[in-house]
Amino acid sequence: MKSSTTNNKKAIKGGTLSVAEVSSSPIAGIFAPELSDNASDAQFMQFATESLFGVGKDYKYTDKGAATLKLDRKAKTATIKVKKNVTWSDGKPVVAKDVEYAYEIIANKNSKSSRYTDSLQNIKGMEEYHSGSANNISGITEPDGDNGKTVVLHFKQMKPGMKQSGNGYIWESAEPYHYLKDVAFSDLAKSDKVRKDPVTFGPFKFSKVVSGQSVEFTRNKYYYKGTPKLKAVNVEVLAPAKAVTAIKSKKYDIVLDTPASQYKNYKNAKGYQMVGQQALQYSYIGFNLGKYDTKTSTNVMNKNAKMNNRSLRQAMMYALNLDEVAKKFYPGVRTRATTLIPPAFSSYHLDSKGYALNLKKAKNLLDKAGYKKGKDGYRTDPKGKKLTIHFAVMQNDDTSDAMYQDFIQQWKKVGLRVKLTTGRAIEFNAFYNKVENNTSDIDVFAAAWQLSSEPSPMDLYSKDAPYNFSRFTSKENTKLLDEIDSEKSFDTAYRVKAFKKWQKYMLNEAAVVPTLYYNTIYPTSTRVKNYAISPADKEYAQWQDVAVTSTSR
Incomplete structure (x- = not known):
């Protein structure tokens, strides 16, 4: 291909x-x-x-885009210079304020952007602006003024991923300040200037x-x-x-x-010819373990959550026959996933068996954790109460419906009663609305990630990440994620080891477990x-x- x-x-x-x-x-x-x-x-x-920046082999930044980027590790800065002839589609030049404004949109609480993450808080002044205690982001400066072409980002720490696209620490888009400045941040997402008449370059x-x-x-x-x-x-x-x-x-x-x-x-x-490659994408099973606290912008685990039992989560994953699912439902385009860093990132991917089918192990885990089988063949929780697990899936096609029914049947084999949330697959937008809000009728959910081209998992699984839909947090998880993005990880060998430690940890915790890796295939005339x-x-x-x-x- x-x-x-x-x-x-x-x-x-x-x-x-x-x-x-x-x-x-x-x-x-x-x-x-x-x-x-x-x-x-x-x-x-x-x-x-x-994007502002050109991207070449291995997703490294090049100087062939609309702007150039220069990192200074000693000064802890990134200097962005927009090229002279880069112009908005309405004829206005792209200027420094347009670059800064994109950060303001993300960080302003009123815009309710899900792009505001731990990574962007690495820019000085970002947290103060987000909280409303500052009117601007102090760590974003414009040496030549708003109408100049240069923007300097001042970081608290330099990160190894900053050298390539999709790193999360450097936003790669700009927005036309002259065109959008009169629209309130709270109205931007529903504005005609964003939905019907966008201005782009x-x-x-x-x-x-x-x-x-x-x-x-x-x-x-x-x-x-x-x-x-x-x-x-x-x-x-x-x-x-x-x-x-x-x-x-x-x-x-x-x-x-x-x-x-x-x-x-x-x-x-x-x-047609089939244009394709191994995708930066995977599907996964997530377990609902808490809530996202909008006041503190952090994920908070619920110690009483139904799925807050690691043995239960591990057992559910060992019960699935994902190799057969890939072979039966998606031949040639998907394979069983083994870790949260897909093989497309060959250097960082952990060589692991992951959760291969093992019904005996699944049953033993449940037995030891106190999930006892009743006369009806289904298990109770450790307190002896009836256990029903609600599983949220999104609408797609007959094949995905059949796959999820296969999951439910596999879970039944180990004595777990699993029912679809709402009784059926949920429309895409409604599904994510429920998942993001961790509604009480979701215990487990099936979703998928389209990943960034920089493999750091910080923006998906950190304590402050809105996209951490399972809401799993721990001191160890924070430590391991910080190691991946630490100064020491400018040494590639060190970073590879840090990635593999995190993958092992997350596989064991099983708060979010990958199910299938994807190939991207686009039929092209x-x-x-x-x-x-x-x-x-x-x-x-x-x-x-x-x-x-x-x-x-």
């Missing part, structure tokens, strides 16, 4: 690219990275909302938005790398049930997030030229180079 297209034909002038984003729900349509939480929004935004601009369904992109005539080869890009939501038919009828040039369960039905589709999904092939921001070689598919 190749991560870029093979097409040696001559590109035609202009042309419109038709793209489908496969989703069972309408997109949220929040077109600002600081405020958006779901992957579908990001798939739409990628054509217009470009990528190769294309938002031209027409149909809420929740589609976006028409046209060329950004001010794009700093020159005129994009394509005249326009049309992106729309496609229901999973219609994906295979759409591919076979050649309705789209590129189909994003195609159902893995249907791969066998479209992998040989005529007129053979008329598409210069399309690549890996920075190992070319620059990440490459939509300006994509072209088509014929007028029809």
Whole structure:
């Protein structure tokens, strides 16, 4: 499987690219990275909302993006310089204030951004601004003023991950302050300026938005790398049930997030090539162990939570036959996951067996922990009370429904009574609303992560991370996460060891356990030229180079 297209034909002038984003729900349509939480929004935004920084092999920063980045470990700073010709789609230049403003959106409590994390609190003054005790972020300075091109970030500590994209300590987007400054932070996420008429500096601009369904992109005539080869890009939501038919009828040039369960039905589709790579993604089982305290911005465990028993959590994972699930439901596109750092990060990935099927071990764990079987074959809790575990899953397709029923049947084999929360799969947005709020009708949930290209797990599993949906915290977890991102971990060998210690610890705690690793596969029309999904092939921001070689598919 190749991560870029093979097409040696001559590109035609202009042309419109038709793209489908496969989703069972309408997109949220929040077109600002600081405020958006779901992957579908990001798939739409990628054509217009470009990163500040270029990215090359191994996801390391390059100087080929809209801005350059220079780290100074001694001074504990990162200097960002926006290139002179980088311009917003309304013709205004991208300036220092636009870079700073993106941080303000994330850190301002009124914006309710989930992007505010432990990592960003490493910038001096960030916590004070977030709490409202300061009117600006003292650790973000502009040597040449708001309308200059230079921004300096002042950190409390330098982190080894700062050398590559997705590190969490350096935000990689900017927002047009001149355009959004009159919108209150509390209104930004619902503003038309974010949802219907965003201003961006990528190769294309938002031209027409149909809420929740589609976006028409046209060329950004001010794009700093020159005129994009394509005249326009049309992106729309496609229901999973219609994906295979759409591919076979050649309705789209590129189909994003195609159902893995249907791969066998479209992998040989005529007129397409399969562009793919090992994904920075995995699905997981999470256990509801507490709440996120919005007043203190920290995760707080509930010692009385139903799932606050490590043996119970481990037993549930040993009861699952994930190797068979991958083989039966997702042949060729998924494999059983073993740790929370996927093998795409080959240097940092722990070589572990993880939770392979072991019903005997699962039963022994439950027996020793006091979960006794009753006459009905189901277990009670250690206090002798009826035990019913509520399992939340999101709507997807018939295959995922069958997989979750398989999970429930496996748990029954070890005497655990597990029922779906609400009695059925939950719509995507409603599912995450419940999970984020740790509602009482969720004990266990099945979800997935699209990971950053910097493998530090700090923003997903730390004490202060809003995305730590299980709400698991401990002194040891904090210590191990801090080690991964410590000064000592500028030494790669030291950092590798720190990653592996954390993975072993989390496997044993089983508060969040990975289930399947993914391959990303995008069916792509053979008329598409210069399309690549890996920075190992070319620059990440490459939509300006994509072209088509014929007028029809």
